[in-house]
Amino acid sequence: xxxxxxxxxxxxxxxxxxxxxxxxxxxxxxxxxxxxxxxxxxxxxxxxxxxxxxxxxxxxxxxxxxxxxxxxxxxxxxxxxxxxxxxxxxxxxxxxxxxxxxxxxxxxxxxxxxxxxxxxxxxxxxxxxxxxxxxxxxxxxxxxxxxxxxxxxxxxxxxxxxxxxxxxxxxxxxxxxxxxxxxxxxxxxxxxxxxxxxxxxxxxxxxxxxxxxxxxxxxxxxxxxxxxx
Amino acid sequence: xxxxxxxxxxxxxxxxxxxxxxxxxxxxxxxxxxxxxxxxxxxxxxxxxxxxxxxxxxxxxxxxxxxxxxxxxxxxxxxxxxxxxxxxxxxxxxxxxxxxxxxxxxxxxxxxxxxxxxxxxxxxxxxxxxxxxxxxxxxxxxxxxxxxxxxxxxxxxxxxxxxxxxxxxxxxxxxxxxxxxxxxxxxxxxxxxxxxxxxxxxxxxxxxxxxxxxxxxxxxxxxxxxxxxxxxxxxxxxxxxxxxxxx
Ligand code: SF4
Ligand code: FES
Numbered sequence: 298x299x300x301x302x303x304x305x306x307x308x309x310x311x312x313x314x315x316x317x318x319x320x321x322x323x324x325x326x327x328x329x330x331x332x333x334x335x336x337x338x339x340x341x342x343x344x345x346x347x348x349x350x351x352x353x354x355x356x357x358x359x360x361x362x363x364x365x366x367x368x369x370x371x372x373x374x375x376x377x378x379x380x381x382x383x384x385x386x387x388x389x390x391x392x393x394x395x396x397x398x399x400x401x402x403x404x405x406x407x408x409x410x411x412x413x414x415x416x417x418x419x420x421x422x423x424x425x426x427x428x429x430x431x432x433x434x435x436x437x438x439x440x441x442x443x444x445x446x447x448x449x450x451x452x453x454x455x456x457x458x459x460x461x462x463x464x465x466x467x468x469x470x471x472x473x474x475x476x477x478x479x480x481x482x483x484x485x486x487x488x489x490x491x492x493x494x495x496x497x498x499x500x501x502x503x504x505x506x507x508x509x510x511x512x513x514x515x516x517x518x519x520x521x522x523x524x525x526x
Numbered sequence: 527x528x529x530x531x532x533x534x535x536x537x538x539x540x541x542x543x544x545x546x547x548x549x550x551x552x553x554x555x556x557x558x559x560x561x562x563x564x565x566x567x568x569x570x571x572x573x574x575x576x577x578x579x580x581x582x583x584x585x586x587x588x589x590x591x592x593x594x595x596x597x598x599x600x601x602x603x604x605x606x607x608x609x610x611x612x613x614x615x616x617x618x619x620x621x622x623x624x625x626x627x628x629x630x631x632x633x634x635x636x637x638x639x640x641x642x643x644x645x646x647x648x649x650x651x652x653x654x655x656x657x658x659x660x661x662x663x664x665x666x667x668x669x670x671x672x673x674x675x676x677x678x679x680x681x682x683x684x685x686x687x688x689x690x691x692x693x694x695x696x697x698x699x700x701x702x703x704x705x706x707x708x709x710x711x712x713x714x715x716x717x718x719x720x721x722x723x724x725x726x727x728x729x730x731x732x733x734x735x736x737x738x739x740x741x742x743x744x745x746x747x748x749x750x751x752x753x754x755x756x757x758x759x760x761x762x763x764x765x766x767x768x769x770x771x772x773x
Contacts, residue, residue: 303769312740383696383740385630386697386736392545394596396742397747398695398744402742482741485741487762491756
């Protein structure tokens with residue numbers, strides 16, 4: 298097992314952990330987005346509430362969700378640790394000018410910390426209330442044949458508040474910058490970087506960094522404006 | 527041309543440093559280091575202490591010169607060492623800020639001179655090929671594909687200057703280390719010690735106190751030999767493979 302611990306504690310190994318957890322979290326974003334787009338369906342929340350019930354009660358998904366929490370925690374702790382350590386290892390910065398490289402790539406620690414703060418607010422508002430409190434009303438679900446918690450209502454109330462909508466817009470902007478660097482960077486870390494694949498991966502990364510946050514952000518905005526389809 | 531220089535002065539590793547202002551009259555045909563020579567001659571004539579800076583070949587091949595000029599290791603020109611940088615790229619009346627390489631693994635010896643022996647120790651840990659003594663083999667007896675030879679040669683052009691570390695916001699030495707690993711590893715002679723080499727050199731790199739790479743890419747931009755980032759990805763690959771297959 299020594300080989301494994303020495304691998305995972307080395308500089309490259311810690312990059313590997315960041316890349317694997319990061320790309321895993323990217324895959325989650327896609328699933329989360331697809332599910333959330335049901336919030337835009339004009340059915341009073343029936344489809345979304347059924348979906349929310351399914352996501353919190355279906356065993357395989359429950360298991361994956363624990364992996365997801367672990368992924369978020371690992372990515373955050375490791376990221377913050379690396380950020381602090383790298384600042385120490387760099388020591389003094391330059392007075393004569395700024396370092397080369399994209400703004401996003403040089404501020405991943407800051408962006409990541411903001412995303413973590415966003416996740417806390419976001420989960421506290423919905424996930425926590427749904428799982429651990431009785432503040433959500435019950436509504437009957439025809440498809441499931443029993444009552445489910447009305448998460449849709451909670452979401453609607455939240456997105457009536459312009460401050461919450463603005464917080465979500467900022468949160469997604471930060472996420473976009475984080476993905477702008479993070480997606481392609483993860484692949485470089487895995488060793489996938491050459492003339493053939495890099496341009497494709499970079500393009501996918503850039504598209505991903507725009508499409509996913511935009512997809513998320515239209516939900517609160519359209520809700521606030523009262524538009525659904 | 528008249529120039530104002532803001533130069534980092536520091537007595538030794540532990541002393542506190544600060545910027546000193548100097549005025550110098552230079553010629554646009556001078557190299558950057560010649561301009562500093564002129565400055566130092568003037569200082570010596572006036573019985574003042576000259577500015578300490580590293581240099582040796584002055585033709586862009588030894589990797590000794592190491593100046594951060596206006597925030598950029600080796601100055602503003604791409605693919606150019608500080609010694610090969612000419613004053614014609616500056617304007618009369620410019621103020622130029624000159625700082626030493628900044629990274630904890632490269633402690634300042636004096637003024638602009640840093641101790642880069644950490645690089646030597648990384649090389650010592652595995653940056654070599656072992657050969658049996660005896661009659662030298664005919665070089666052409668070992669077939670090497672042209673592209674592979676080219677890639678190895680490109681990696682081998684790294685002059686070990688440390689600008690990559692100086693440029694990196696994390697103080698990481700991955701561009702240097704990966705170039706040194708790959709130029710040997712790509713060739714048949716280097717394959718024998720392939721796994722051992724990558725593990726040893728990465729371990730040494732970490733031990734020497736360099737930071738962790740986060741793929742910012744500033745190293746490649748500032749590298750006077752334009753060493754490619756692909757080298758880092760290849761090193762990662764080789765490192766995983768070596769670790770996973772180790773007995
Ligand atoms: S990789 Fe480039 S910047 Fe780094 S030591 Fe080699 S030549 Fe210098
Ligand atoms: S002095 Fe040798 S490379 Fe500049």
